[in-house]
Amino acid sequence: MSFAKFMKKPTFVCATVIFLFLMNFSAYAIKMNIDPPRVKLNIIPGGSESGYVTVLNYDQNETIHVKVYVNDLVYAPDGSNDFLPEETTPWSVADWLKIGPTEFDLGPSDQMKVRYVVEVPEDATGGRYGVVFFEISPPADELSATTGASINIRLGSIFLVTVKGVQSYDAELQGLKVGKPDEDGAFDISCTIRNNSNVLVRPTGPVKIIDSSKTEVAELLLNPQDGGIFPRTNREFVVRYEKKKLAPGEYFIQVVLDYGGEDYLGGQISFNVK
Numbered sequence: 001m002s003f004a005k006f007m008k009k010p011t012f013v014c015a016t017v018i019f020l021f022l023m024n025f026s027a028y029a030i031k032m033n034i035d036p037p038r039v040k041l042n043i044i045p046g047g048s049e050s051g052y053v054t055v056l057n058y059d060q061n062e063t064i065h066v067k068v069y070v071n072d073l074v075y076a077p078d079g080s081n082d083f084l085p086e087e088t089t090p091w092s093v094a095d096w097l098k099i100g101p102t103e104f105d106l107g108p109s110d111q112m113k114v115r116y117v118v119e120v121p122e123d124a125t126g127g128r129y130g131v132v133f134f135e136i137s138p139p140a141d142e143l144s145a146t147t148g149a150s151i152n153i154r155l156g157s158i159f160l161v162t163v164k165g166v167q168s169y170d171a172e173l174q175g176l177k178v179g180k181p182d183e184d185g186a187f188d189i190s191c192t193i194r195n196n197s198n199v200l201v202r203p204t205g206p207v208k209i210i211d212s213s214k215t216e217v218a219e220l221l222l223n224p225q226d227g228g229i230f231p232r233t234n235r236e237f238v239v240r241y242e243k244k245k246l247a248p249g250e251y252f253i254q255v256v257l258d259y260g261g262e263d264y265l266g267g268q269i270s271f272n273v274k
Helices: none
Strands: 002-007 032-035 038-043 048-057 064-075 081-085 097-100 103-106 111-119 127-136 153-163 171-178 187-195 205-211 216-222 233-241 249-258 263-273
Touching: 032 127, 032 153, 038 048, 038 111, 048 127, 064 097, 097 127, 103 111, 111 127, 111 153, 171 249, 171 263, 187 249, 216 233, 216 249
Parallel strands: 038 153
Antiparallel strands: 002 263, 032 048, 048 111, 064 081, 064 103, 064 127, 097 111, 127 153, 171 187, 187 233, 205 216, 205 249, 249 263
């Protein structure tokens, strides 16, 4: 097993996240929309930037009551978005972000512009991340007739803030494994990456299967959805080989990943098919 970094020309990889989250609810149809669903900002230390997220009630009959609040953004083990109370994580944007109004009624076919201001401290470095939720409750006559439960619906606008000019990129490949093949010869290849950067990174690149004669058997793409890794955390990515069943013999897995730094992450392991 070997892991390494390979030099490359400096480049910056930038990917965006679009997020829409709905709490479980009954037959009530959501009739609210927000724009934009993602806010991406690059701000110098000591600087600030402001803008608006527009909330639209496109129900032509009902007035909705909207609450606005911030949560921290994290990734669940399967790569999906998860959320924690504000200022729970070291990359929380909450203490830089001011929003208003935080509660209001929105009449039929009406809209409200919710203003945000992001103020970056003079000594700030790296990136900060979070989500601004816009939450409503369906009308009382739409609640569950059996339980009477109050079921809230919320839409989220992701905030990605990078402190301009003071980003540092560093990552390492900490694990590369091949899973046990199933009856059809399909198997998983897992890759664990540590992000030592002060910003979120989105590693991606080819995962190659090579036989003992150095012939490439297959090439797969790691992280085609551009999933991210938050600063100073690990994340495991899994790709699945489902093509022609491999013949018995020795094989190699090679990965070369671009995470946005000056180097590529590289690794290789061998495995045997019986």
